[in-house]
Amino acid sequence: MAQSSAHSSSASDLSPWTALLLLAPLTAVMLLILIYPLGLTVWTSLYNGRFSFDAYVELASSTLFLRVLRNTFEIAIGGTLVSLLFGYPVALHLAAQPPRKRTAYLIMVMLPFWTSILVKSFALVAVFGNQGLINQFLGVVSGGTLNVPMMFNRVGVILGMINFLLPFMILSILGSLLALDRRLILAAETMGAGPLRIFWKITLPLSLPGVLAGVLINVTLSIGMYITPALLGGRQDMMVANLVDFYTRQTLDWTAASATAVALLILSGLLVALLGKVRGASGLAGAGA
Amino acid sequence: MTASSTPAMVELQGVAKRYGEVNALHRVDLSIAKGEFVTLLGPSGSGKTTLLNLIAGMITPSSGRIVIDGRDATTLPTNRRGLGMVFQNYALMPHMTVFENIAFPLEVRRLSKAEIKRKVGEALELIQLGHVANRKPRELSGGQQQRISLARCIVYNPALILMDEPLGALDKKLREQMQLEIKRLHAELGITMLYVTHDQDEALTMSDRIVLMNGGRIEQQGTPDTLYFRPETVFSAEFIGSSNLIPGTVEIGADGAYALNTALGRFAAPAPERAMKAGEPAVLLVRPENMALAATPTPAGVDGHIEDSILLGGVVRHFVRCADGSSLIIQELNQPGRPGAHRGEAVRAAWQPQHGRLLPPAPAG
Numbered sequence: 001m002a003q004s005s006a007h008s009s010s011a012s013d014l015s016p017w018t019a020l021l022l023l024a025p026l027t028a029v030m031l032l033i034l035i036y037p038l039g040l041t042v043w044t045s046l047y048n049g050r051f052s053f054d055a056y057v058e059l060a061s062s063t064l065f066l067r068v069l070r071n072t073f074e075i076a077i078g079g080t081l082v083s084l085l086f087g088y089p090v091a092l093h094l095a096a097q098p099p100r101k102r103t104a105y106l107i108m109v110m111l112p113f114w115t116s117i118l119v120k121s122f123a124l125v126a127v128f129g130n131q132g133l134i135n136q137f138l139g140v141v142s143g144g145t146l147n148v149p150m151m152f153n154r155v156g157v158i159l160g161m162i163n164f165l166l167p168f169m170i171l172s173i174l175g176s177l178l179a180l181d182r183r184l185i186l187a188a189e190t191m192g193a194g195p196l197r198i199f200w201k202i203t204l205p206l207s208l209p210g211v212l213a214g215v216l217i218n219v220t221l222s223i224g225m226y227i228t229p230a231l232l233g234g235r236q237d238m239m240v241a242n243l244v245d246f247y248t249r250q251t252l253d254w255t256a257a258s259a260t261a262v263a264l265l266i267l268s269g270l271l272v273a274l275l276g277k278v279r280g281a282s283g284l285a286g287a288g289a
Numbered sequence: 290m291t292a293s294s295t296p297a298m299v300e301l302q303g304v305a306k307r308y309g310e311v312n313a314l315h316r317v318d319l320s321i322a323k324g325e326f327v328t329l330l331g332p333s334g335s336g337k338t339t340l341l342n343l344i345a346g347m348i349t350p351s352s353g354r355i356v357i358d359g360r361d362a363t364t365l366p367t368n369r370r371g372l373g374m375v376f377q378n379y380a381l382m383p384h385m386t387v388f389e390n391i392a393f394p395l396e397v398r399r400l401s402k403a404e405i406k407r408k409v410g411e412a413l414e415l416i417q418l419g420h421v422a423n424r425k426p427r428e429l430s431g432g433q434q435q436r437i438s439l440a441r442c443i444v445y446n447p448a449l450i451l452m453d454e455p456l457g458a459l460d461k462k463l464r465e466q467m468q469l470e471i472k473r474l475h476a477e478l479g480i481t482m483l484y485v486t487h488d489q490d491e492a493l494t495m496s497d498r499i500v501l502m503n504g505g506r507i508e509q510q511g512t513p514d515t516l517y518f519r520p521e522t523v524f525s526a527e528f529i530g531s532s533n534l535i536p537g538t539v540e541i542g543a544d545g546a547y548a549l550n551t552a553l554g555r556f557a558a559p560a561p562e563r564a565m566k567a568g569e570p571a572v573l574l575v576r577p578e579n580m581a582l583a584a585t586p587t588p589a590g591v592d593g594h595i596e597d598s599i600l601l602g603g604v605v606r607h608f609v610r611c612a613d614g615s616s617l618i619i620q621e622l623n624q625p626g627r628p629g630a631h632r633g634e635a636v637r638a639a640w641q642p643q644h645g646r647l648l649p650p651a652p653a654g
């Protein structure tokens with residue numbers, strides 16, 4: 001408190017001109033690489049020789065766009081759920097480790113995080129592809145009759161997606177679990193509660209803020225996913241970002257591309273706001289932990 | 290100390306706990322009778338919390354046996370020991386209301402909804418907090434939270450309640466109120482209680498029996514009176530109450546009467562409970578309230594001068610510096626018209642020889 005007030009008082013000591021001058025470089029950079037391109041995109045979507053909303057009207061009635069949009073939500077929500085399903089137990093296990101061991105395990109969790117998404121995608125093909133490790137093994141075991149397609153379809157997209165999303169999910173849940181007072185668990189044990197009841201009644205409700213944060217990050221990250229569906233998905237698994245790419249480079253319809261991009265931005269913005277609201281309401285539950 | 294006729298609630302047989310090379314607890318034998326209020330008292334690191342956690346089942350002993358209510362519980366998981374525990378930080382579930390918190394152990398025991406409602410209501414009544422049932426713990430004061438945590442314990446009527454410094458986070462006045470409240474609950478419900486504290490006043494106020502711990506061992510155990518008036522070691526004497534300790538060597542007269550030769554003179558003393566040999570080093574203990582400022586020569590006394598006098602309300606405490614540089618504490622009752630003691634004034638600290646107590650010297654280190 002004292003520190004922040006000291007900061008604000010020293011900030012108010014600056015003359016407005018000095019303050020503006022200090023903010024100028026960042027403002028210039030933001031204008032150049034964020035606001036200008038964004039404005040240009042919005043402009044392009046609205047102005048094609050003349051000013052109109054035609055691109056958006058067309059988008060709303062385009063079967064292709066609506067199907068891609070449904071795909072996008074299916075994949076984003078599905079990927080997030082799978083990531084939650086795998087992430088929660090991992091976070092639970094990490095939280096139970098002594099700090100030194102936890103650090104070692106966390107490095108393993110973070111490793112894919114530090115690897116290029118391209119490299120990861122190709123590595124996944126090497127493992128899950130038709131000629132990949134798993135299918136080769138299945139082929140040997142079954143005498144060449146068994147081959148499970150796991151790449152270039154929905155499974156592939158989800159696999160690639162969770163490989164990217166898991167660290168975000170695990171880290172946000174782990175944060176909540178580590179903040180949980182261990183004495184609550186001990187108290188529940190002395191009262192006779194078994195591990196299952198302790199999990200459902202204490203651990204899970206108190207880790208919900210972390211779960212919601214993880215879900216929020218996962219959904220927003222996956223909704224704009226581009227490389228993973230392009231590399232690991234099939235023709236049916238096009239997501240909105242891929243559609244933008246299609247309009248930009250294949251049909252050269254920049255107006256449609258811009259309108260699609262703006263629609264994606266608005267949709268994910270709404271989703272973030274919605275989830276943020278849910279999180280704010282349930283944040284109360286975890287505040288005491 | 291425990292009457293052998295009453296069955297034991299807790300029985301520790303040669304229980305020890307080692308962490309690598311460190312002995313947190315040396316072989317301890319301890320028996321707690323049903324309905325007894327026992328306090329584990331000791332400085333931090335004395336092993337009292339280790340002992341409590343062993344009984345709670347949060348750690349397993351390196352050796353020895355733990356029997357709770359006639360059942361071998363040495364390796365029994367915590368949730369099957371049928372205990373209650375009150376923590377210093379209350380350990381109330383922050384996401385549950387007061388009602389839900391107290392209902393939790395009853396839900397574990399699969400009681401019907403109606404019965405849970407009735408029992409939680411009774412427990413809240415007992416601690417006089419019926420009006421906060423629907424609030425969350427963090428909306429309550431520390432004292433209220435600790436009472437809720439007590440109610441959560443007594444609501445399922447465990448045979449044994451463990452308390453780990455439950456009043457440590459409360460201020461002095463509230464602490465004294467809660468001490469009486471816990472004592473009252475103990476008297477009304479007859480539950481066996483094992484209470485851990487480092488506060489000697491708390492131990493003296495509440496306990497049927499105090500188990501004084503030191504360095505992972507039981508130093509001495511007995512009623513508060515026994516520990517106060519008949520300490521067996523210098524550590525016991527110093528930890529409980531304040532004390533004047535005068536080191537010297539034992540002298541035994543022809544009639545078998547004991548005395549101690551010290552740098553301050555020769556003092557007669559009652560025979561110790563465990564016989565000592567002449568010439569053996571020993572320490573004479575005289576409690577400050579057994580000493581008085583005397584004007585005339587007395588059978589036992591030390592000359593010195595007053596270094597400081599402080600008023601503690603009902604009593605006055607004088608710090609007397611003796612000729613050899615050591616210092617004594619004298620505590621007298623405060624009365625109107627009491628002659629003032631002046632700093633630097635030459636005085637004589639006197640006591641009745643029967644109020645002295647010979648103790649073996651404190652072990653080196």
